Amino acid sequence: MKRQHFKLIPIAIGVSCFVVATLLKAYLSSQGISSNQYPNTDHELSLKIEESLSPSSPTDSDKIYALPSNAVASSLNGGYRLSELEVTGQLNLSNKDPKQDKGFIFLDSLNQKFMASKLGLDHKHHFLNSFLVDYHPFEVKEFWMPHQVLSMRLKYQLDKEQFAGFQEIWLSSYESYRIGRGDCEDHSIALADWLIGMGEDARVVVGTHKGQGHAWVVVIRPKGTFLLESTSKKKRRLWSNYPLASLAQGYVPEAMFDRDYYWISDQSGDPSDYSGPQWLKTGRIHR
Structure with a gap:
């Protein structure tokens, strides 16, 4: 009889879980929340x-x-302001071949880098932060x-090919x-x-990886900074599957930005530390 009693325990647990799940689904439905609101499988993601x-x-x-019609960048330390229209205007006056344009880096009155710009799809110059337009294709529940x-x-496709x-x-x-x-910058x-839209402190980093120009993403969290290779096709279903920035090798960051601010590295500290004193917040944009 004791053996039969123990055999019934897993069944009882299973029934309890089913009842709880059913009640939870009914509650969510009563609140107007579908249990299938968020995609979970690769197939569901493909459909979304x-x-x-x-x-x-x-x-x-x-x-x-x-993209912003005319964002303005300001130096946080040198008191200098510059608009995107001014940058594009100077480019037009220079008669420079736009196909050879690789962008600009701007210095303030302290001779400190406070912003950079690149040519956009509209063939106008935009500050790097401007390319983050607060877009997320659909809602997801996992980071x-x-x-x-x-x-x-x-x-992945290089700009010159596309x-x-x-x-x-x-x-x-x-x-x-x-x-x-797109290339690595576009992916990043x-x-x-x-990720920023989901509440994460995510930043696009530009620099080099194993000596080659590159861009990647870092996510700064209380328990550590994670490095995300945006062009990687490897499936990772937990944050713990992403490498800590401190363990990633070959990355030399030069600058990073989010939707509002621009940071530069003075190259004095550990390149894998993205919140250390070597990072200087030097500029921001106003849309």
Whole structure:
């Protein structure tokens, strides 16, 4: 009889779990929350990607997520201000071939780098922060999901291959997702923007990896800083699967930015420390 009693325990636990799940589902339904609100499997994510690419009013989305018409960058230390229209105007006056344009770095009155700009899809110059347009294709419940979605949606392609010989064209997070192609900067911008929208302290980092120009994403959390290779297609379903920045090798960061601020590294400290004293917050933009 005792053996039969113990055999019934797993059954009782299973029944209890089923009852709890049923009650929870009923409660969520009564609150107007669907248990299937968020995608979980690769198939569900694929369906959400297809759905997100067929908006009811794409023209409205194009306007909502358009690049700023004339953002202004200001130095936090040197008291200098500069607008995107001024930068584009100077470029037009120089008669420089836009296909050879690799962007600009700006110095303030203290001779300190406080901002950088790149040519956008509209062939106008935009500050790096401007490419983060607060875009996330759809809601997800897990922080690893944006990387998973973008690895499924985006294909790696160099600017000169995608844009008829242009050396450097940066895409906004919205443009990258809609086009479905881009290089490391475009992947990183799309990923960081989505994570910022989920409340993460995510930043796009530009520098070198093993001696080659590169861009990646760091997420600064209380328990550590994680480094995300935005172009990686490897599936990672937990934050613990992402490498700590302190363990990543070959990365030499030079600058980083989020939607508002711009940081430069004075190269004096540990390159794997993204919140150390070597990082100087030197600029911000006003949209």
